[in-house]
Amino acid sequence: MIAGTSAARDRRSPAEKPTLKAEQIYEVLRHAIVRLRMEPGSVISEKELCLAYGVSRTPVREALKRLADEDLVDVFPHSGTYVSKISFEVAEEGFVIRRALEIESIRRAVAYATDEDIRRLERLIGEMRDILERGALHEYIEVDDAFHAAIAGISRYPRIWKFINLVKAHLDRMRQLSAPLPGHLAEVTEQHAAIVRALGRRNADQAELAMKIHLESSFAVMSAMYEDGRYFRRKEV
Template identity: 85%
Template sequence: MNAGIGAEALARVAVERPTQKAEQIYELLRHSIVRLHMVPGSVISEKELCLQYGVSRTPVREALKRLAEEDLVDVFPHSGTYVSKISFDVAEEGFVIRRALEIESIRRAVRFVTDADVARLDALIADMRDILAREALHEYIEVDDAFHSAIAGISHYPRIWKFINMVKAHLDRMRQLSAPVPGHLAEVTEQHASIVRALARRNADQAELAMKIHLESSFAVMSAMYEEGRYFKRKDV
């Protein structure tokens, strides 16, 4: 259940004040859930979390309450607490919001992009290719997010990425599931390169089209995961 949570992070939680502890625990658990270190359907034990973080039940319950509000945790009174299964409907909603904001972001980025920005994006693509060469697919999503966050920064609307992060948790879990699909991340990497080429040419229409193709084709691959059904809610009520 607790894979991916480092000793350093746990030590920080132990010395924080109650509200800070709740925030730290929330961030650590959210990261573990989104990155599938804690798989959908797995049991969450409040007692184990209290022992692990060296805290009382109050900050743990506050963190779990926030995760439940994001549909990342299911709390059943007198029954138990579980990592929620992935909601396709929520993931699709996150995709629609992300696509709208990123298309706006990329068009604005064309107005402000510099050669140094292009070089920074190219360096991130080089990191992606290195990850693929090493077959360290679990590292890819972090660099992918850094790439898109950088574009938001170039657009001079850096908070766009913060808003996207708020709505893409279920989408990110689908991204993790789709990572091992043969050839998928290699194609994603080349799509990123196409986006950068359009930015370098300062062509807003090409940049928008490249971003749209990238996001929609990636979501199509992720959507195929839904048919397998293992980690998904079969019906949203």
């Protein structure tokens, strides 16, 4: 359901309501697509969305247009709307951008990290280990993102993570697919721990290397899944 009290809705002007609804629908759908709760290739029914959210087609179409602009939805006139298959090329581009920004972020974080910052990162790693023990792998990516966002915050460039989020949607779908691979997330967790140890030593070169190893090895694991035609588009020539 869309969040918000009746009183809050009543205070909005008629012109504001469709925009707000569209924003909320966009956020809910984007999260579902990125987390693979809506599988690549699955049909999206405008009518069902209108009924689910109690809105007209206008905000639904606005939300779908934004998703189409991000290449997360394919709209075929007179045919239908579908969750897009994962584009390896778009995911790879997101990885390249993310690697460049996170390497800059981790080097700056070394200069500003406090002991409390280190403890906060260690607590997040503790959460990751707890998730692995419980086998709740669907929860891992949220804590993983919180870890990287925290490093961006420590670097005093918090908007770095906001920008990364904009370009890593296809990459995130690959991350979600790779989560169940035996031992993968355990290795990722230890890589996170290596990053924090380097931060704790205030060693920028070690921290950069640990981050680079983490991002590149994770992408290598994800890239090996490309042949799964159920989820991926054919590579563009």
